[in-house]
Amino acid sequence: MTGDDTLHRILYVEDDADIRKIVSMSLEMVGSYTVASCGSCAEALQVVDDFGPELLLLDVMMPDVDGPATLRELRKRTSAENAPAVFITAKVQAGDMAQYRRLGVYDVIVKPFDPMVLPERVGQIWQQYRSGAYDHAG
Amino acid sequence: MTTPDDMVAAELARLSADFVARLPEQLQAVEDEVTAWLDAPDDPERFEILSHRLHQLKGSGSTFGCPGISRAARTLEQRLDTYRRGIDAGEPPAAADVESAVERLQNEVLRARGQSRLPEVNG
Numbered sequence: 001m002t003g004d005d006t007l008h009r010i011l012y013v014e015d016d017a018d019i020r021k022i023v024s025m026s027l028e029m030v031g032s033y034t035v036a037s038c039g040s041c042a043e044a045l046q047v048v049d050d051f052g053p054e055l056l057l058l059d060v061m062m063p064d065v066d067g068p069a070t071l072r073e074l075r076k077r078t079s080a081e082n083a084p085a086v087f088i089t090a091k092v093q094a095g096d097m098a099q100y101r102r103l104g105v106y107d108v109i110v111k112p113f114d115p116m117v118l119p120e121r122v123g124q125i126w127q128q129y130r131s132g133a134y135d136h137a138g
Numbered sequence: 139m140t141t142p143d144d145m146v147a148a149e150l151a152r153l154s155a156d157f158v159a160r161l162p163e164q165l166q167a168v169e170d171e172v173t174a175w176l177d178a179p180d181d182p183e184r185f186e187i188l189s190h191r192l193h194q195l196k197g198s199g200s201t202f203g204c205p206g207i208s209r210a211a212r213t214l215e216q217r218l219d220t221y222r223r224g225i226d227a228g229e230p231p232a233a234a235d236v237e238s239a240v241e242r243l244q245n246e247v248l249r250a251r252g253q254s255r256l257p258e259v260n261g
Binding site for chain 1: 147150186193195
């Protein structure tokens with residue numbers, strides 16, 4: 001944490017290389033965030049401690065280790081145990097949301113999304129989190 | 139002067155063109171995986187591979203300017219799920235619903251590449 005209310009560092013995990021590229025670019029160039037962009041849970045675990053994320057942005061459906069399992073692994077690291085987690089998914093059903101909440105997911109961004117407006121959406125979620133407005137998703 | 143928004147929009151356009159160029163290859167992979175899975179529908183690994191590919195097509199299609207691809211991938215995903223549930227229930231359904239969903243995806247690939255004159259399906 002930097003001592004102010006501004007979001008700086010986002011750890012982003014997404015297996016689709018093209019989506020990962022455009023989202024990272026948008027978050028960095030349009031949103032002015034610093035993004036650690038990872039293609040898998042294993043990559044995320046390699047960088048998380050040095051990066052010290054303030055927010056976790058995770059794709060849900062990934063091969064091998066999916067979003068929920070990636071979040072569970074990241075939560076074991078002190079560097080990510082308290083960062084709010086946001087899932088990106090094309091499929092949200094009532095049961096999914098309840099499961100995500102039990103995992104401690106703060107919010108969900110539904111695919112498809114416009115990469116150009118994603119930074120603003122992430123900024124809104126961060127502001128809600130910082131203001132303590134926990135009961136908003138689902 | 140080029141703004142960050144312009145640069146992201148230009149990259150989005152480039153990735154969208156790449157996405158469309160790779161669609162025939164993606165379609166071929168889907169067709170092969172559907173055929174393989176219909177031959178061995180009790181193979182969960184094949185189903186996972188196919189589901190993941192369709193999930194990516196569904197997410198990428200709309201992001202990269204091809205909502206018809208997303209809709210067709212979603213329909214095929216749903217039909218495969220229905221087919222699988224029928225198998226699990228001991229009532230194997232006809233594969234025709236799956237095959238028609240593959241045809242719809244084929245048509246959407248042609249449309250995305252400017253090669254189809256068939257009407258768009260929105261549902």
